Amino acid sequence: MAIIDTEFTRMIGVDYPIIGAPMFLISYEELVVAVAEAGGLGAIPLPNFKTVEDLKYSLGKIREKTDKPIGVNIHVSGKFEWEDQLALCLDYGVKFFITSLGDPKLILDDVHAHGGKVFADVISVEQGLRARERGIDGLIAVASGAGGHCGTTPTTILVPYLKSKVKLPVVAAGGISTGAQMVSAMALGACAVITGTRLIATHESRANQAYKEAVMAAGPDDIVCTDKITGNPCTWLAKSIEDFTTRPELGSKKWKDLWSAGQSVAQVEEIRPAGEVIEEMVQEYLEVCQTLSGSVSTG
Numbered sequence: 002m003a004i005i006d007t008e009f010t011r012m013i014g015v016d017y018p019i020i021g022a023p024m025f026l027i028s029y030e031e032l033v034v035a036v037a038e039a040g041g042l043g044a045i046p047l048p049n050f051k052t053v054e055d056l057k058y059s060l061g062k063i064r065e066k067t068d069k070p071i072g073v074n075i076h077v078s079g080k081f082e083w084e085d086q087l088a089l090c091l092d093y094g095v096k097f098f099i100t101s102l103g104d105p106k107l108i109l110d111d112v113h114a115h116g117g118k119v120f121a122d123v124i125s126v127e128q129g130l131r132a133r134e135r136g137i138d139g140l141i142a143v144a145s146g147a148g149g150h151c152g153t154t155p156t157t158i159l160v161p162y163l164k165s166k167v168k169l170p171v172v173a174a175g176g177i178s179t180g181a182q183m184v185s186a187m188a189l190g191a192c193a194v195i196t197g198t199r200l201i202a203t204h205e206s207r208a209n210q211a212y213k214e215a216v217m218a219a220g221p222d223d224i225v226c227t228d229k230i231t232g233n234p235c236t237w238l239a240k241s242i243e244d245f246t247t248r249p250e251l252g253s254k255k256w257k258d259l260w261s262a263g264q265s266v267a268q269v270e271e272i273r274p275a276g277e278v279i280e281e282m283v284q285e286y287l288e289v290c291q292t293l294s295g296s297v298s299t300g
């Protein structure tokens with residue numbers, strides 16, 4: 002298949018500008034390997050690992066199966082042993098980091114010294130400008146309707162807004178799970194997309210079967226955004242939080258019963274291998290680009 006050449010694919014060394022989202026309790030080594038081997042960038046969130054040893058086991062498994070680039074989401078906050086986690090990731094050759102909590106500056110020098118890049122999750126131009134001041138390499142534009150913690154501005158507005166005001170590479174996050182949606186994000190100026198909700202319903206995701214089926218059955222109206230579960234606005238399958246009363250402790254098994262998903266549940270029709278999802282996105286991306294270019298007449 003063709004290679005799609007963007008600022009992001011050149012910067013990170015992947016064939017396709019698609020990040021398989023780092024997802025709490027969903028993305029582990031199986032999903033990362035499947036996305037990476039399909040030509041995208043697989044990513045894990047470090048809060049999935051209770052100890053540095055657990056993380057080491059996972060990175061070891063990934064490296065047994067693929068030597069392609071991978072990414073991690075790091076929470077640079079007091080809650081995690083992030084210094085040791087970071088050192089381990091760098092030892093394992095991780096070159097792409099997404100920061101979602103805390104000050105990205107804390108990791109920038111180390112990551113840059115190892116030839117890596119750091120992108121920050123942002124939901125506004127103010128956050129984007131603050132991240133730029135700290136020396137960040139790029140932004141993840143977390144839009145409204147995205148799975149997990151989400152913003153309030155749609156992708157169609159947020160991506161070009163960040164591009165024009167912050168002038169850094171922008172990855173679009175939120176509502177992108179098909180090749181056509183990917184074309185739209187790239188047309189808006191994104192250098193890559195991140196897809197999360199679509200990958201919950203894959204063979205390699207660690208979501209349980211009921212969660213995968215609920216994602217397939219749901220439509221956008223079944224998703225609610227609330228801050229009552231984590232303290233920050235986050236999208237959930239409404240039914241899974243109907244009986245919610247108190248926030249579980251970090252590391253509690255109860256998190257498994259609270260199902261986060263974004264509005265792109267609308268595009269999830271079946272449970273498939275993650276590699277096929279990525280390949281299909283790429284194929285559709287190429288077809289849509291061709292159709293669009295064929296519709297333009299210069300005469």
Ligand SMILES: Cc1cc2nc3c(=O)[nH]c(=O)nc-3n(C[C@H](O)[C@H](O)[C@H](O)COP(=O)(O)O)c2cc1C
Binds near residue numbers: 178196
């Ligand atoms: C179940 C779930 C868990 C998530 N957990 C994390 C996480 O731990 N760290 C993170 O950076 N993003 C997390 N996200 C957000 C994704 O990385 C990504 O930005 C988002 O899924 C993109 O929007 P989409 O779901 O519409 O594709 C999560 C998303 C979902 C659906």
